[in-house]
Amino acid sequence: MTGRPAREQIWDYPLEALREALINAVCHRDYTIPSNTDVRIYDDRLIVWSPGGLPFGITMEDLYKPHSSVLRNKGIGGIFYDMGWIEQWGSGIDKMRNTCTKAGIPEPQFEEYQGFRVIFRKDVYTEEYLRDLGLNERQIKAAMYVKEKGKITNKEYQELTGVSRQMATIELADMVEKQILVRVGIVGKGTAYHLTKMTNK
Structure with a gap:
C-alpha cells in the first residue's frame, strides 16, 4: 500500500503551466478594454487570451530571457502574491516553458494577436x-x-x-x-x- 490513488490522473497539459498562464492573463490584461479573458480548448491545443498587449517596456524578445516584471495591475498582482500563487515576480514565463518541456510537450507559444495569447500544444509534431x-x-x-x-x-x-x-x-x-x-x-x-x-x- 502506497497511500496513493489506484488510478493517477494524467492531464493533457501540466496544471502548473496552465495556472501560470491564467495568473498572467488576469494580472497583466488591460481592464480598460471591455473584453473577457478567454480560454479556448481544441483537440490539439489550448489557448489563453487576454485583452491588451504586453505591458509597456516589455518586448516579445524579453520573454525568452531574464526580465523584470512590469505589472499592469499591481493590486491584483499583490493579492496573488500574498496568496502564494506568485512565487517570484517575472518567473511565470520560464515556469510555463520548463513545466511543458518536463511534461514532454512543446514549449508554449507567446503571441501578440489582438491582445496577448499563450498557446499550449499536446503534440510536438503537428x-x-x-x-x-x-x-x-x-x-x-x-x-x-x-x-x-x-x-x-x-x-x-x-x-x-x-x-x-x-x-x-x-x-x-x-x-x-x-x-x-x-x-x-x-x-x-x-x-x-x-x-x-x-x-x-
Whole structure:
C-alpha cells in the first residue's frame, strides 16, 4: 500500500503551466478594454487570451530571457502574491516553458494577436507546428511518416517524397539541425532517423 490513488490522473497539459498562464492573463490584461479573458480548448491545443498587449517596456524578445516584471495591475498582482500563487515576480514565463518541456510537450507559444495569447500544444509534431519551424511539405510528410513508423531512412525519404538521394540527404540534415530528427546508426545504409522527442500521449 502506497497511500496513493489506484488510478493517477494524467492531464493533457501540466496544471502548473496552465495556472501560470491564467495568473498572467488576469494580472497583466488591460481592464480598460471591455473584453473577457478567454480560454479556448481544441483537440490539439489550448489557448489563453487576454485583452491588451504586453505591458509597456516589455518586448516579445524579453520573454525568452531574464526580465523584470512590469505589472499592469499591481493590486491584483499583490493579492496573488500574498496568496502564494506568485512565487517570484517575472518567473511565470520560464515556469510555463520548463513545466511543458518536463511534461514532454512543446514549449508554449507567446503571441501578440489582438491582445496577448499563450498557446499550449499536446503534440510536438503537428503539421502547423512543423510548418512554423520552416519545414517544407516534403519534410512535414516525412515527419508524419516517422510518427507512424518510428523511423525513416534516406532511401525511404526518397521513395516517400520523390526526391534524389542528394536532396534527401540535404533535407534530412536540415531536420536534424532543426532538432526534429536525430540520426541513429553508422554512416551509410545503416543510418536511420528518429524523432528527437516523443510525446507522452
